[in-house]
Amino acid sequence: MTQPLRLGIAGLGTVGTGVVKIVRQKANLLAARTGRPIEITAVSARNRDKDRGVSLKGYAWEDDPVKLAMRDDVDVFVELMGGADGPAKAATEAALAAGKDVVTANKAMLAIHGQELAESAEELGRVIRFEAAVAGGIPVVKALTEGLAGNEITRVMGVMNGTCNYILTRMEDSGLPYDQIFDEAHQLGYLEADPNLDVGGIDAGHKLSLLASIAYGTQVDFGNVELEGIQKISIQDIRTAAAMGFRIKLLGVAQMTGRGLEQRMSPCLVPADSPLGQLQGGTNMVVLEGDSVGQIVLRGAGAGEGPTASAVMSDVIEIARGTRLTTFGQPAAGLEKARPARAAAPAPYYLRMMLTDKPGAMAKVATVLGDAGISINRMRQTHHDDTAAPVVFVTHKTGRDALDRALAGFAGTGVVQGEAVAIRIEDV
Ligand SMILES: NC(=O)C1=CN([C@@H]2O[C@H](COP(=O)(O)OP(=O)(O)OC[C@H]3O[C@@H](n4cnc5c(N)ncnc54)[C@H](O)[C@@H]3O)[C@@H](O)[C@H]2O)C=CC1
Numbered sequence: 466m467t468q469p470l471r472l473g474i475a476g477l478g479t480v481g482t483g484v485v486k487i488v489r490q491k492a493n494l495l496a497a498r499t500g501r502p503i504e505i506t507a508v509s510a511r512n513r514d515k516d517r518g519v520s521l522k523g524y525a526w527e528d529d530p531v532k533l534a535m536r537d538d539v540d541v542f543v544e545l546m547g548g549a550d551g552p553a554k555a556a557t558e559a560a561l562a563a564g565k566d567v568v569t570a571n572k573a574m575l576a577i578h579g580q581e582l583a584e585s586a587e588e589l590g591r592v593i594r595f596e597a598a599v600a601g602g603i604p605v606v607k608a609l610t611e612g613l614a615g616n617e618i619t620r621v622m623g624v625m626n627g628t629c630n631y632i633l634t635r636m637e638d639s640g641l642p643y644d645q646i647f648d649e650a651h652q653l654g655y656l657e658a659d660p661n662l663d664v665g666g667i668d669a670g671h672k673l674s675l676l677a678s679i680a681y682g683t684q685v686d687f688g689n690v691e692l693e694g695i696q697k698i699s700i701q702d703i704r705t706a707a708a709m710g711f712r713i714k715l716l717g718v719a720q721m722t723g724r725g726l727e728q729r730m731s732p733c734l735v736p737a738d739s740p741l742g743q744l745q746g747g748t749n750m751v752v753l754e755g756d757s758v759g760q761i762v763l764r765g766a767g768a769g770e771g772p773t774a775s776a777v778m779s780d781v782i783e784i785a786r787g788t789r790l791t792t793f794g795q796p797a798a799g800l801e802k803a804r805p806a807r808a809a810a811p812a813p814y815y816l817r818m819m820l821t822d823k824p825g826a827m828a829k830v831a832t833v834l835g836d837a838g839i840s841i842n843r844m845r846q847t848h849h850d851d852t853a854a855p856v857v858f859v860t861h862k863t864g865r866d867a868l869d870r871a872l873a874g875f876a877g878t879g880v881v882q883g884e885a886v887a888i889r890i891e892d893v
Pocket residue numbers: 475476477478479480481509510511512528529530544545546547548552570571572573597598601767768769770773
């Protein structure tokens with residue numbers, strides 16, 4: 466009789482409960498696909514008595530996830546508590562030291578401690594798998610690590626935070642301002658306990674840094690992801706962008722350039738009719754580009770009980786089948802830190818400003834742009850009041866340094882009111 470693969474699950478919230486359901490409800494299918502039974506032997510969560518809509522009968526209970534991670538009757542420690550440090554990291558380290566493999570959905574922990582944990586796993590002959598940590602149910606970690614392993618990856622792009630995509634989509638559909646839709650998302654329970662993880666781009670930045678490590682064979686470097694959230698996106702920008710054939714997305718881009726590794730997570734304009742531009746609501750999309758394969762577009766649920774548990778189970782199944790992959794697709798001990806490059810590739814930009822309505826105002830702005838070496842592609846003046854008019858420029862491709870020079874220069878013109886808004890237009 467083949468030995469069962471025994472799971473210890475720490476965290477019985479949205480994802481943990483979903484995993485318990487799959488293991489209980491699909492025992493035969495899992496055994497048929499792996500050749501051995503998959504069983505849960507022990508669980509841990511903060512509240513033992515909570516009704517989770519699924520039976521925990523037959524599982525040992527541990528209040529302390531570190532103790533759970535070290536139990537003799539656990540082969541795979543499944544970490545679904547969350548948090549970059551604290552019990553998640555302590556229990557992961559304890560599990561590895563006790564000879565267990567680890568499956569986790571914890572992007573925060575891996576973005577910050579991934580290199581150290583991966584090295585430790587390799588020294589101890591264990592594996593750490595994390596399909597659920599990036600874009601939830603979309604099998605993007607496996608796509609990069611396995612399916613595209615024969616490619617040089619030229620670019621990784623994606624909308625990897627469903628909450629931000631929901632907020633931006635709802636703003637466009639309803640015409641309502643950011644604050645109002647943020648409150649709506651909050652009431653619907655979409656936001657993380659710390660909403661800044663979502664709207665500040667941090668959660669999506671964590672995910673991008675994990676994909677960049679696999680794609681470019683470099684150490685995870687979340688600290689050098691250029692981060693900008695969606696908090697400053699106004700309904701006016703969404704409307705103006707739409708009128709010009711664009712949509713605003715919180716877009717992640719990672720690419721290796723001659724100047725180093727560029728990692729950006731920031732609002733970008735994308736063509737409204739592109740796959741990324743068409744992405745509605747809380748859905749995720751990851752676009753992978755490889756030298757041999759060309760472009761691959763993966764779309765699906767980036768969060769939620771079923772989709773995230775589906776990804777966790779794909780890792781459990783991989784281990785049950787005896788596949789032993791390195792955490793980031795190459796031995797962690799050999800991974801180098803990439804030289805960081807800030808917005809290295811030039812791009813067109815959308816520039817919106819309030820311009821004082823007086824003769825010569827436009828000429829002054831055009832001079833600042835010209836002095837910075839920025840060429841104007843399109844210009845648009847929208848509604849108008851007695852004293853000022855919103856003006857939008859779309860520039861030709863320009864470097865970020867030139868753009869910053871122009872933004873600084875506007876202040877000295879005496880005709881640009883407040884700060885100009887600059888949003889990159891990504892070639893997707
Ligand atoms: N909810 C989602 O759709 C997605 C979640 N993730 C990740 O999955 C992980 C879990 O997320 P959720 O299930 O949404 O969280 P949750 O907040 O619903 O559940 C967390 C669980 O961990 C338990 N827990 C927390 N601290 C503990 C401790 N010290 N000891 C024992 N148990 C403890 C809680 O009691 C709870 O059962 C996180 O890392 C999250 O970032 C990843 C992708 C999507």
